[in-house]
Amino acid sequence: MVTDTVDLDTLDRLVRDVDDPELPHVTIGDLGIVRSVDVDGDRAVVVLTPTYSGCPATEQIRDDVADAVTDAGFVADIRVTLSPAWSTDWITERGRTRLRQAGITPPPPAPEPGVVPVEFPVACPRCGSRRTRLVSQFGATACKASHVCTSCTEPFEAFKAL
Amino acid sequence: MAPLVTYTLRQGDRALVLAQRLLEVVTHAPEIEEDMALSNLALDLIGQARALYTYAGEVEGPTADGSVRDEDHYAYWRDQHEFVNPLLVELPNGDFAQVIGRQFLHDAYALPYWQAMTSSTDATLSAVAGKAVKETAYHLRHSHSWVVRLGDGTEESHTRMQDAIDELWRYTGELFESDEIEHELIAAGVAADPAGVREQWHSTVEATLAEATLDLPDDGPMQSGGRAGRHGESFSYLLGEMQVVARAHPGATW
Numbered sequence: 466m467v468t469d470t471v472d473l474d475t476l477d478r479l480v481r482d483v484d485d486p487e488l489p490h491v492t493i494g495d496l497g498i499v500r501s502v503d504v505d506g507d508r509a510v511v512v513l514t515p516t517y518s519g520c521p522a523t524e525q526i527r528d529d530v531a532d533a534v535t536d537a538g539f540v541a542d543i544r545v546t547l548s549p550a551w552s553t554d555w556i557t558e559r560g561r562t563r564l565r566q567a568g569i570t571p572p573p574p575a576p577e578p579g580v581v582p583v584e585f586p587v588a589c590p591r592c593g594s595r596r597t598r599l600v601s602q603f604g605a606t607a608c609k610a611s612h613v614c615t616s617c618t619e620p621f622e623a624f625k626a627l
Numbered sequence: 628m629a630p631l632v633t634y635t636l637r638q639g640d641r642a643l644v645l646a647q648r649l650l651e652v653v654t655h656a657p658e659i660e661e662d663m664a665l666s667n668l669a670l671d672l673i674g675q676a677r678a679l680y681t682y683a684g685e686v687e688g689p690t691a692d693g694s695v696r697d698e699d700h701y702a703y704w705r706d707q708h709e710f711v712n713p714l715l716v717e718l719p720n721g722d723f724a725q726v727i728g729r730q731f732l733h734d735a736y737a738l739p740y741w742q743a744m745t746s747s748t749d750a751t752l753s754a755v756a757g758k759a760v761k762e763t764a765y766h767l768r769h770s771h772s773w774v775v776r777l778g779d780g781t782e783e784s785h786t787r788m789q790d791a792i793d794e795l796w797r798y799t800g801e802l803f804e805s806d807e808i809e810h811e812l813i814a815a816g817v818a819a820d821p822a823g824v825r826e827q828w829h830s831t832v833e834a835t836l837a838e839a840t841l842d843l844p845d846d847g848p849m850q851s852g853g854r855a856g857r858h859g860e861s862f863s864y865l866l867g868e869m870q871v872v873a874r875a876h877p878g879a880t881w
Binding site: 515550 | 660667669671672674677750754757758760762764
């Protein structure tokens, strides 16, 4: 079925507006995991990239994107590519703002391969203080680490730089 | 079996078997944050294994009945002698120092190995390596910090960490072996030569053990054979647990 009611710009926006299943208020467009959106006849060809190799949200995202383009009248052709590897540097400014609003500190710039990064304490997403400490390098999802703020005493999660 | 299939399965098995061992520890780690850490490490490794198994199936091509083998086939339907992981990753967990020691010795190898594999002439393997290298760098930071914490900790933790490294040492030699299955792939730039990362592995291990006030073991006779399908007894129990549900309920879906 070919539809002429949804143009490519609208389709692109529909795909990028799909919510991440694990991060509240953040879309997959914000996360920078949408590589491309194209129309080929009646098919919508969407190329996604996973954040982590084993991220369990990848399949949910693929299904949600397929639903979104199907609702728009297209046959879904969703592809996943690993290369080039996703980097947290691809998270948009809007995505960073939304993460902060959700109580998650956005990631610092990704480290160069092979370079051991000099680590500064991350800023508390609530009070902005840098008097924070790392509780665990691993958080509730693969992409986050657990911290606590010694200024406002709140625990919080921070996005790991990747 | 084509050399590229065996090579890819060796990499996938290394990741999956280590992940399965880590998952046995979850809920038994010394603190809840470590339960999360170990399961996160395992998740990354399973992700790497899935990509590698899927690729092995593509390279192997349709089997006699016309179907292409998928990740579940390789994980659940191969028997012990068909798994080709190095012995290090299948070793039983023992105490927490052994879990961390095994992880550290593996990560210190996997990081430079995946780095070398990012320039593989095989586009899929280099893409998998590009993801894995970032994840492994993070894993190494974690296992490194535990080795230092335990080694330079109490008398008890120091002794246990030293015992673990000494016990595991004889399984490290196999990581750097290559055989005739891999020689052509190495010559063609498809596979990285594991011997080429030995120096980097050794300097990482040496520096970390020094920081942890631990002694570097002497190289003695090394155990080998996992990559050729010869495994220790405990491996059959690992496979039994990993495969029982898939084999009891073939084709079941969530």
